[in-house]
Amino acid sequence: MIKIENLHASIDGQPILKGINLEVKPGEVHAIMGPNGSGKSTLASVLAGREEYEITEGSVTFEGKDLLDLGAEDRAREGIFLAFQYPVEIPGVSNINFLKTAINEIRKYRGEEPIPAKDFLKLVKEKSALVELDNSLASRSVNEGFSGGEKKRNEIFQMAMLEPKLSILDETDSGLDIDALRIVANGVNKLKSADNASIVITHYQRLLDYIVPDFVHVLYNGKIIKSGPKELALELEEKGYDWLKKDQVIEA
Ligand code: ADP
Numbered sequence: 001m002i003k004i005e006n007l008h009a010s011i012d013g014q015p016i017l018k019g020i021n022l023e024v025k026p027g028e029v030h031a032i033m034g035p036n037g038s039g040k041s042t043l044a045s046v047l048a049g050r051e052e053y054e055i056t057e058g059s060v061t062f063e064g065k066d067l068l069d070l071g072a073e074d075r076a077r078e079g080i081f082l083a084f085q086y087p088v089e090i091p092g093v094s095n096i097n098f099l100k101t102a103i104n105e106i107r108k109y110r111g112e113e114p115i116p117a118k119d120f121l122k123l124v125k126e127k128s129a130l131v132e133l134d135n136s137l138a139s140r141s142v143n144e145g146f147s148g149g150e151k152k153r154n155e156i157f158q159m160a161m162l163e164p165k166l167s168i169l170d171e172t173d174s175g176l177d178i179d180a181l182r183i184v185a186n187g188v189n190k191l192k193s194a195d196n197a198s199i200v201i202t203h204y205q206r207l208l209d210y211i212v213p214d215f216v217h218v219l220y221n222g223k224i225i226k227s228g229p230k231e232l233a234l235e236l237e238e239k240g241y242d243w244l245k246k247d248q249v250i251e252a
């Protein structure tokens, strides 16, 4: 689905990503962990097409297309969803209308007709139940007056509605109480299918008690310095990142 090769990115001339290699296949969940400042959010932003980063080397192929050639909106239309892409409050625009517009933009991009009202309402009902989102939240203005937990849940609802091929969740666990964490994780787990994939970025192992990744990667100083099965997350929880940092120093 997505293949990242030797990706280097800078901001203000400062290198942040220093040669990322990662391949994600349909049906897979990859966790990216790593200490603060290692470049996790930068990677998410670069994949989503945020413009403040300069790609200095490498390539990203998404479903056979050169992703770096596409603007952020087209990447979303191609099926990449970055949680926190839509965290802003949009007073006066209901969540529902916002999503209807977004869905129809994607359909238009794919040469499809707008979604029939009946199908849309069915989708809202189905997906809001999936993420246990209160119906009143679905019809309120986008994120306006939502609590932190409600915003996170709403993001998962947006993700469910847009049915992305690749979801990137950046620190979706931060600021979540245990119930909200469980609901977000359940939503992600229920949305998992053989056709879609997720990259779950997290600083802590806690989220991975609920979302079980197929692979865990450690990002440190702009590089993936270790990859392994889900057990690697437990090892990191136990030992912290220091034992890996030591390896990194020797390597450097
Ligand atoms: P993480 O998500 O792993 O905590 P980030 O990707 O947020 O790491 O940051 C990686 C490094 O890039 C940090 O040193 C951070 O200060 C720097 N950085 C990220 N975004 C910006 C920015 N917009 N301007 C300047 N430096 C940035």
Ligand code: MG
Pocket: 036, 037, 041
């Ligand atoms: Mg950070």
Ligand code: MG
Pocket: 040, 041, 042, 171
């Ligand atoms: Mg971050």
